[in-house]
Amino acid sequence: MPPTRWAVLSVAAALATIALKLAAFRLTGSVGLLSDAGESLVNLAAALMALFALWYAAHPADRDHTYGHSKIEYFASGIEGTLILVAGGGIIFAAGFRLFHPTPLAALGTGLAISLGAAAINLAVAQVLLRVAHRSRSIALEADAQHLMTDVWTTVGVVAGLGLVLVTGLTWLDPLLALVVGLHILRAGGLLLWRSFQGLMDTALAPSDVAVIVQAIEDCLEPGMTFHELRTRRSGARQFADVHVLVPGEHSVHDAHRRATTIEQAVRTALPATEMVVHVEPLEGHRTTATPVALAASQSETQT
Ligand SMILES: [Zn+2]
Ligand SMILES: [Zn+2]
Known part of the structure; x- marks a missing residue:
């Protein structure tokens, strides 16, 4: 019912x-x-x-x-x-x-x-x-x-x-x-x-849920690859998340996209009703842009 x-x-x-x-x-x-x-x-x-x-x-x-x-x-x-x-x-x-x-x-x-x-x-x-x-x-x-x-x-x-x-x-x-x-x-x-x-106010997911997402992402990465800018929010019974994943620049678009899709599916499996979007970036020469998450992270670093 x-x-x-x-x-x-x-x-x-x-x-x-x-x-x-x-x-x-x-x-x-x-x-x-x-x-x-x-x-x-x-x-x-x-x-x-x-x-x-x-x-x-x-x-x-x-x-x-x-x-x-x-x-x-x-x-x-x-x-x-x-x-x-x-x-x-x-x-x-x-x-x-x-x-x-x-x-x-x-x-x-x-x-x-x-x-x-x-x-x-x-x-x-x-x-x-x-x-x-x-x-x-x-x-x-x-x-x-x-x-x-x-x-x-x-x-x-x-x-x-x-x-x-x-x-x-x-x-x-x-x-x-x-x-x-x-x-x-x-x-x-x-x-x-x-x-x-x-x-x-789009409050971030509970730390335990975020930890599940982080683990799911890390399980899909090979040595040398990394991620940043993980953002999460809840909307009623559903969750949304997005992240930047950094892969070697010589990877083909085809390979990088496949990895992104794998991560999206892994997160959905680990935390049901979660819609994950992955943004792919080259490891080399990646410039950290002043996005809200990066700013918040750098601020909390200088504070502690
Ligand atoms: Zn980035
Ligand atoms: Zn796609």
């Missing part, structure tokens, strides 16, 4: 939980439960966003987007991180207001039961989505799942607070717990935003 189908599942979960949580709020009048329902509304928007991003990312490369469409996922997860921040802020605002304007609560038992049912739906869907997201390396789907998990924690926090209110009769526990949940949600949103930022 493609990731897009799984995203439909989270849209359905969002619709179901919104209905349940609004019912729980109307029964009890708890501001915690209202903020919980509000978060589910954000969930719905987020699920639709993930659905769109996955559908768009699945399009093959075309004339306008020759590197494919996978970067849309960072855009979607960035918007989703922002939505999560807004939800967290809204909950903190509502809780702060209720802290100073206490209101009696009603029918807590029923409200709690309904909320826990909604949380169970979210938990199940989130766990399924997380597994699919890791398998398909989709940050949009993972963002969607993370979002559902923050929703589960919201409900757990709110229900725990209301349970304490039920036992102790201290109504201020309801907004206090909502406040804690709000802070937790802010953190989740911030982290997601940070990862989206890194993806959009």
